[in-house]
Amino acid sequence: MDLYSTVLALLEVVGAVAFAYLSTLFLRIYVRLKSDELLAYTTSFILLALSQVCSLLSTIVSEGRLAATLYIATSSLAMAGFMVMLFPRRSSKFYMLVPLLVTTPDMLAGLVSTILVIRSVRGRTRSFLTILSLSYYVRGLSIVLSSAQGSLLGLLVSETLRAFAAILMSLHHMTQVLTHEQEEK
Amino acid sequence: MSRKRSKLEVVFDVLDVLNKEAVNPTRLATLANMPYDRLRKLLDELIERGLVMLEDHGRSQTVVLTLQGHQLHEELKRIKKILKDYGMLD
Secondary structure (H helix, E strand, O other): OOHHHHHHHHHHHHHHHHHHHHHHHHHHHHHHHOOHHHHHHHHHHHHHHHHHHHHHHHHHOOOHHHHHHHHHHHHHHHHHHHHHHHOOOOOOHHHHHHHHHHHHHHHHHHHHHHHHHHHOOOHHHHHHHHHHHHHHHHHHHHHHHHHHHOOOHHHHHHHHHHHHHHHHHHHHHHHHHHHHHHHHO | OOOOOOHHHHHHHHHHHHHHOOEOHHHHHHHOOOOHHHHHHHHHHHHHOOOEEEEEEOOEEEEEEOHHHHHHHHHHHHHHHHHHHOOOOO
């Protein structure tokens, strides 16, 4: 590591520790008061601390793809943290913007997984990942619809679909690992 | 027009008053600038959490901060500037 990276890493550590300290301070007060606003700020500081950790790791790891993943996690976690800070009160008049903001990562997750399915995934994994990908689109759409209609049906369907696809995919990979071990024996 | 105070702000104001002096609920409602019925509800909650207590003096009552209440007030003061920066406190 060169001097710049070392200094940057140190700054990230200090930032992470500071945010972690703030979140424990807010959490302690929240435990006593049970105030929604304090919970919102506690959550956002935790997310910002995690974002700092991801940022730190992204500068440390040498593998490019891993660094890029951590880099994306840095901004995603920070965005989630800022969003909580933006709407700490239930009565906020900007609350209507939340569904649109929440939809963005869902749509992106759907888009990236679709590209993954088309470009490189084979076998049964392709089917499971397609369902997972579809669930993210449905999830994104249902957030907007549920905020407009007040019905959570779409969200429940998408969550069920997502959980179902995730279980199928993980079990499929587990089976692949186990059958491989048996074949080896 | 002044904006409606958040619950956190109200709690902070109440604790701030009680940190200076023990007062009766009516006076506390005036000093914390809130309706009496709303204050009673809040006091019930704060009593349940062990942050304040009511002391009986014959026909009158005084609201007093407990040790936990003092600690919470100190902790809230520590984050007061942060909360102000984010517009949570005036």
